[in-house]
Amino acid sequence: MASLRSLAKLTNSVAISTRTMASHPLAGLLGKLNHVAIATPDLKKSSDFYKNLGAKVSEAVPQKEHGVYTVFVELPNSKIELLHPFGEKSPIQAFLNKNKDGGMHHICIEVRDINEAVSAVKDKGIRTLGEKPKIGAHGKPVMFLHPKDCGGVLIELEQE
Numbered sequence: 001m002a003s004l005r006s007l008a009k010l011t012n013s014v015a016i017s018t019r020t021m022a023s024h025p026l027a028g029l030l031g032k033l034n035h036v037a038i039a040t041p042d043l044k045k046s047s048d049f050y051k052n053l054g055a056k057v058s059e060a061v062p063q064k065e066h067g068v069y070t071v072f073v074e075l076p077n078s079k080i081e082l083l084h085p086f087g088e089k090s091p092i093q094a095f096l097n098k099n100k101d102g103g104m105h106h107i108c109i110e111v112r113d114i115n116e117a118v119s120a121v122k123d124k125g126i127r128t129l130g131e132k133p134k135i136g137a138h139g140k141p142v143m144f145l146h147p148k149d150c151g152g153v154l155i156e157l158e159q160e
């Protein structure tokens with residue numbers, strides 16, 4: 001009897017989670033992981049590291065609005081963004097001064113609508129870095145959230 005009841009409970013919870021997944025493709029505000037970014041003091045060395053493992057690796061592209069060069073490494077389910085400073089006032093320079101070998105810099109999560117997402121996170125007391133979204137590496141609007149309000153992780157939101 002007890003096991004029948006737990007089977008019924010399990011079936012019910014599977015039904016609920018299937019319904020939830022079907023009607024809410026986003027986990028709340030958050031959609032797919034777009035990329036994990038790694039800051040590097042040597043873009044060629046980092047690019048070669050992933051090429052050597054057989055990955056498809058893009059050319060370096062200067063992102064003048066963001067003060068970085070980007071290289072994208074394609075993975076089956078996501079991307080790695082390699083970052084290197086561009087120009088005098090790169091936002092990643094202080095990070096590289098502290099982390100001489102480079103390291104994980106931010107994660108980028110897709111959202112359906114950047115303006116809605118920005119106002120929702122602001123309502124929750126999460127600081128954004130900058131007032132307005134900028135156009136990111138994929139030609140879509142992005143906004144960064146302060147790492148001190150996100151459990152020590154710099155989060156980039158990108159419109160899907």
Ligand SMILES: C[C@@H](C(=O)O)C(=O)SCCNC(=O)CCNC(=O)[C@H](O)C(C)(C)COP(=O)(O)OP(=O)(O)OC[C@H]1O[C@@H](n2cnc3c(N)ncnc32)[C@H](O)[C@@H]1OP(=O)(O)O
Nearest residue numbers: 063066091094095105129136137138142144147152153154
């Ligand atoms: C092209 C585009 C795209 O993909 O489309 C991109 O990704 S552009 C990627 C580059 N763009 C960005 O990162 C834009 C947003 N970033 C920023 O505005 C900045 O980098 C900040 C996150 C505010 C950090 O600025 P800065 O390094 O000058 O400040 P700071 O050294 O005083 O750091 C303040 C505190 O935050 C911590 N902190 C700094 N960078 C961090 C990071 N990446 N992850 C986690 N914590 C971090 C520091 O350790 C410090 O903590 P303690 O006080 O405890 O020591």
Ligand SMILES: [Co+2]
Nearest residue numbers: 037081108156
């Ligand atoms: Co990024």
